Amino acid sequence: MAEKFRYLDHTADAKFQAYGRTLEEAFSNAALATVSLMWDPTEVEQTLDHPVVVQGRDLEQLLVRFLGEIIYLFETRAFLVAAANELTVEKTDDGFRLRAIFRGDDRPARYAVFGEVKAVTYSEMRIDLGCPVTIQVVVDI
Amino acid sequence: MELQRKTDFIWEIPKQGEMKVPATIYASSRLLESVRNDLTLQQARNVACLPGIQRMSYVMPDAHQGYGFPIGGVAAFDMDEGIISPGGVGYDINCGVRLLRTDFAEQDIAARRKELLTEIFKEVPAGVGKGGITRLSRNVLRDILTRGAEWAVENGYGTRDDLLMTEEYGRMADGDPAYVSDRALERGIPQLGTLGAGNHFLEIQKVSHIFDKDLAGIFGISAVGQVMVMIHCGSRGLGHQVASDYIELMENKLGTKGLPDRELIHAPIRSPLGQQYYRSMCAAVNYAFANRQLIAHWVRDVFAKVMGSAKGMRQVYDVCHNVAKIEKHMIAGKTREVCIHRKGATRSFGPGRMEIPEAYRAKGQPVIIPGSMGTASYLLVGTAEAEELSFSSTAHGAGRVMSRHEALRRFRGEQIRDELQKKGIELKSTSWKGVAEEASAAYKDVDEVVRVSHEVGIGRLVARVVPVGVMKG
Numbered sequence: 001m002a003e004k005f006r007y008l009d010h011t012a013d014a015k016f017q018a019y020g021r022t023l024e025e026a027f028s029n030a031a032l033a034t035v036s037l038m039w040d041p042t043e044v045e046q047t048l049d050h051p052v053v054v055q056g057r058d059l060e061q062l063l064v065r066f067l068g069e070i071i072y073l074f075e076t077r078a079f080l081v082a083a084a085n086e087l088t089v090e091k092t093d094d095g096f097r098l099r100a101i102f103r104g105d106d107r108p109a110r111y112a113v114f115g116e117v118k119a120v121t122y123s124e125m126r127i128d129l130g131c132p133v134t135i136q137v138v139v140d141i
Numbered sequence: 142m143e144l145q146r147k148t149d150f151i152w153e154i155p156k157q158g159e160m161k162v163p164a165t166i167y168a169s170s171r172l173l174e175s176v177r178n179d180l181t182l183q184q185a186r187n188v189a190c191l192p193g194i195q196r197m198s199y200v201m202p203d204a205h206q207g208y209g210f211p212i213g214g215v216a217a218f219d220m221d222e223g224i225i226s227p228g229g230v231g232y233d234i235n236c237g238v239r240l241l242r243t244d245f246a247e248q249d250i251a252a253r254r255k256e257l258l259t260e261i262f263k264e265v266p267a268g269v270g271k272g273g274i275t276r277l278s279r280n281v282l283r284d285i286l287t288r289g290a291e292w293a294v295e296n297g298y299g300t301r302d303d304l305l306m307t308e309e310y311g312r313m314a315d316g317d318p319a320y321v322s323d324r325a326l327e328r329g330i331p332q333l334g335t336l337g338a339g340n341h342f343l344e345i346q347k348v349s350h351i352f353d354k355d356l357a358g359i360f361g362i363s364a365v366g367q368v369m370v371m372i373h374c375g376s377r378g379l380g381h382q383v384a385s386d387y388i389e390l391m392e393n394k395l396g397t398k399g400l401p402d403r404e405l406i407h408a409p410i411r412s413p414l415g416q417q418y419y420r421s422m423c424a425a426v427n428y429a430f431a432n433r434q435l436i437a438h439w440v441r442d443v444f445a446k447v448m449g450s451a452k453g454m455r456q457v458y459d460v461c462h463n464v465a466k467i468e469k470h471m472i473a474g475k476t477r478e479v480c481i482h483r484k485g486a487t488r489s490f491g492p493g494r495m496e497i498p499e500a501y502r503a504k505g506q507p508v509i510i511p512g513s514m515g516t517a518s519y520l521l522v523g524t525a526e527a528e529e530l531s532f533s534s535t536a537h538g539a540g541r542v543m544s545r546h547e548a549l550r551r552f553r554g555e556q557i558r559d560e561l562q563k564k565g566i567e568l569k570s571t572s573w574k575g576v577a578e579e580a581s582a583a584y585k586d587v588d589e590v591v592r593v594s595h596e597v598g599i600g601r602l603v604a605r606v607v608p609v610g611v612m613k614g
Contacts (some may be wrong), residue, residue: 119232
């Protein structure tokens, strides 16, 4: 199976690249790379669905808002994302809209939470629509 | 990048291209090496291009690459032509440090050290996803965002003396929750009174060296071996959300064209959006002051329980090191109001500034510089020269040199605990992975950082403290 994401060195925070055959797949894998800094998504039972809709004036802002949802759901709903499914990105009049379904669990005590992602940044962000689609993100941890 | 050596510790990037002012870096040649290896200098140069910047873009001795501004970046902007930038404050608004002194000597707590740390670990919620005090209502949270540590003291957490010994007296009056998003409030509700994770810590320390006996005495330190407590944390998810929200609002309103880095997005200070960010940032500052106030109170409770008394546990001071403020500074021979950004930098006002508590005013402001986990921390004093050298600012810590990823490859948390134990330092943490990431070898040498601060004159050495017990989130 093709590599989904990879962590790169960053002095103070965490940098990763996520890949996909499509933009949607790369966004889903960016979600996996983000949650893998906090818990092991393969261990989290997929007991609950959290639909998500975010808009962005460009793809970069869309990505920041999308990954920001993961932090928000964890901090305010104790919801641990295991996967981002059925992800679609569509063009709108003023940018882009993303829809996805986060699958995961809201019983954090069952899992080892070993890291904290505090914010998604634009620092060194790249969205390369080549083949494969490559997304690079630095998150504040 | 072209860098001119001015003295052993002062380096300058001359004005060039779009730069409106030069950039000055305070560093020894050793510290400069690590700064040259990342984007710090480029980021200092980008800051020098921002509208309304005054005199100089400054880089403190512990600087490293940040988002937009470097960590350790200081810049002041004209109130009419200048800007305010969330990237100039950082995501963890009012990340800061509080230092308490005690009447205990090292030997008084020697037998109870482990118990003290264990009890503190029970009382102070830390780590990822750990909740704080009983669920706050939104109205109470709004009150906290308006009144900061004052709210905490009025509700029985600590004393009015604590407020006197806090930067801004524990409250920025411009904090207005009306400009803080629902999402930020939601993130703030479960986290008040929590230490968090990452580089945040709580330490029981002992004084290991006194550089200035007179000043140390004024700050409450009388002897080597005296027990101290240091608390390092910030505004948690609430502050992060305020930063994210206003980066997005500014992008949507002002666009991102022409920015060398999207994290440098900014708004004119006096514009509605600039003012909304400022008031929202002040509200997050207040949250962080309340947060440290609660934690300090619980630490005193533990000392009272374990040691029989918390008498004498007075607050030396509490400093912010991620903040933007409106301050008066001397620029081209005139006193002017500017919007100063200190991102990973500590205010270091010299004698006479009215912002300093009366008890310290004749001497200068205490500056607290935390080291990395298990290493020394320092108490410094602000200087008169700092006004001209750095708009009264100095370093804020050790500053990372190694990625967390690399640290994880090289160290194991349990091994670090054992090594600290050999040095007589107890360690408690919610995560061994977190301990490995924060290994002191991943940081610059804090001794070197404060030496540069002292030699340059932007903050002078008063006392050195070392940990005897470390609690990490």
